[in-house]
Structures are given as structure tokens and as C-alpha cells.
Amino acid sequence: MNTGEAKVVAVTGASGYIASWLIKLLLDRGYTVRASVRDPGDAKKSKHLLELDGAEERLNLFKADLLEEGCFDSLVEGCDGVFHTASPVLLSVSDPQAELIDPAVKGTINVLASCAKAPSIKRVVITSSLSSVFVSRKPLTADVALDESWFSDPVYCEEIKNWYALSKTLAEKAAWEFAKENCIDLVVLHPGFVIGPILQPTLNLSMEMILDIAKGVQPLLGPVYRFVDVRDVALAHIKAFEIPSASGRYFLAERAAHVSEVQNILHQHYPTFVPLEICENIKPSGPKFTVSKDKAESLGIGFIPLDVSLKDTIECLREKKLISF
Numbered sequence: 058m059n060t061g062e063a064k065v066v067a068v069t070g071a072s073g074y075i076a077s078w079l080i081k082l083l084l085d086r087g088y089t090v091r092a093s094v095r096d097p098g099d100a101k102k103s104k105h106l107l108e109l110d111g112a113e114e115r116l117n118l119f120k121a122d123l124l125e126e127g128c129f130d131s132l133v134e135g136c137d138g139v140f141h142t143a144s145p146v147l148l149s150v151s152d153p154q155a156e157l158i159d160p161a162v163k164g165t166i167n168v169l170a171s172c173a174k175a176p177s178i179k180r181v182v183i184t185s186s187l188s189s190v191f192v193s194r195k196p197l198t199a200d201v202a203l204d205e206s207w208f209s210d211p212v213y214c215e216e217i218k219n220w221y222a223l224s225k226t227l228a229e230k231a232a233w234e235f236a237k238e239n240c241i242d243l244v245v246l247h248p249g250f251v252i253g254p255i256l257q258p259t260l261n262l263s264m265e266m267i268l269d270i271a272k273g274v275q276p277l278l279g280p281v282y283r284f285v286d287v288r289d290v291a292l293a294h295i296k297a298f299e300i301p302s303a304s305g306r307y308f309l310a311e312r313a314a315h316v317s318e319v320q321n322i323l324h325q326h327y328p329t330f331v332p333l334e335i336c337e338n339i340k341p342s343g344p345k346f347t348v349s350k351d352k353a354e355s356l357g358i359g360f361i362p363l364d365v366s367l368k369d370t371i372e373c374l375r376e377k378k379l380i381s382f
Contacts, residue, residue, distance in 0.1 A: 068092045073257075081256060139181045146262050178241075189208065201346040205349075251285055282321035
């Protein structure tokens, strides 16, 4: 018997990078999946989901908008669990409140409010980010190892205009408060920079940033990232739902790496795509603090190495003809 046989779960933001992989793994494990998208009729956003193994029998698409109260009621009714992945990921915005903060915070509360009405739900798993963890005035020297006790400072996020980190921090804070007040069993996952193969047909933000790094462009968010494979992130969501003892927050990062390390790895595999002069363009710098794997590994997550993730990323983009060399 498959792990998810006879179980029904809901996934918000279904057409996204992480959600697409989550739905694939859920279907592979026998779950019936209810998936919310903004427009079920938009074939460009949902075709790859409908083509997954098991989708014809066990995947149903629902229309939902993060800012519409009550619109998730029908999605979560009768479900055993809910995975809330929907939240905007934007680096440049003209109206932070409308474009990032409201969809993240109000959207999270709207989903949880619908969950509070559904007694069948055993647990809710929310996708947050390491951005809601390390953006504060605390020193981030090389000897620092972040664990699940760390939280970003919303006042500091606002001061430095890191609107994405602010949206994720406020959304997580609101989620914990609502879950406590409404007796919801909540688990929150915090992926770092997510890479690995894509299932959707178009480039997402992290893929665009990997291609920029490959071209020698200095990324907007700094020189050092905590990388994690999308397949590990999706599996961690499922483990966080399936394992009864799972609780609290889980940080997801295979390791910290400077963009120059990424370039060197890509050069070793694809010297014509990332020539040596690109690797010499950006020198190592910036705080290379680490993120504890202990709690994530307690879920049974054995992180895919960065080298493998990067190679699989490029191979996938080539197969989809999103890059050529």
C-alpha cells in the first residue's frame, strides 16, 4: 500500500516550482491531491501538472486567490492535510504592501482560516524561507550556525527595505499566532536558495539567478547562498506531514556556497557554457555562515549534494530548450 493511498491533501500555489515537485511526489505516493491555482483554465500554468503520473485519476484543480476570504474552503474541506506554498517571490517591487506583504500575510491567514473550519485536517505544512530566519542585526560571521531558534527582525527588514524577507517573516509570525489560537497542528519549512530540475515550462526566479551566475553577473541578493535541491524540499514537506512527531520549524539547506564556487562547479561540467574567465570575474567574499541540518535530517532527509543539483539543473534546462550551448 502506498503511503498516501486513501488520503486527500490540498496544495496551494500548485503551478509553482516547489509545489509542482510536491504534487509529483504526492501523486507518486498514492495521495489524491486538490491543487489551487489562480486560473485553472490557463493551460500554460497547469499543463505540466495534468501530465504527471496519476494526475488523471487523483489530481483536481481549484481556482483560488490569496486575498479572497473563504476561497480556500472548498479546497481544504475533507482533506487530511494542507500544504500552503503559495506566496509571491519578487526581488523588485513598487508597492511592497500590495505586491508582497498582503498576499503573504493575508493569504496565509485565509488558508489557515479555511483549515480551521475543516475538522478532517490533521496537519498544515507551510513553505516559508530562510529569509524569515537570518535577516537581523545579529552578526553572521563564518563561525555562526543557524538553528531553528533564529528569527528575522521585521523592523530591521523594513529599515533595509528587504521586502521579501519582511513578507515571509510577518507571514510566519501570523501563522504561528493563528495556529495557536485555533489549535491547528502546524509545521513550517524554511528552504534556502532552491535549485534543481524544473517541472514547469518556464524559468522561475531562482533559475534566472543561476543563469545570471553562469554568465558572471553578480546576483542582487549578495555573493553567498545556502543551496537546497527542490526534490529535497518537496520530500521534506511530505515527511513533515507524514511523521507524527514532526513539529515546529525545519531549516532546509545542503550547504553554503559563494557564487564563485557555483561558477567553478558549472565550469567543470560545462566549460563551454561557463568559460574560465567567468569564474575569475567574481572573487569569494561575504559571510559564509552555515545552517544546521540536524532537525531536517531527523525527518530522514539526506540532502542532494550541490554539485549534483547544479548539474541536474542545467541538464533539465537544456532538455526543455530553455538554454543551449
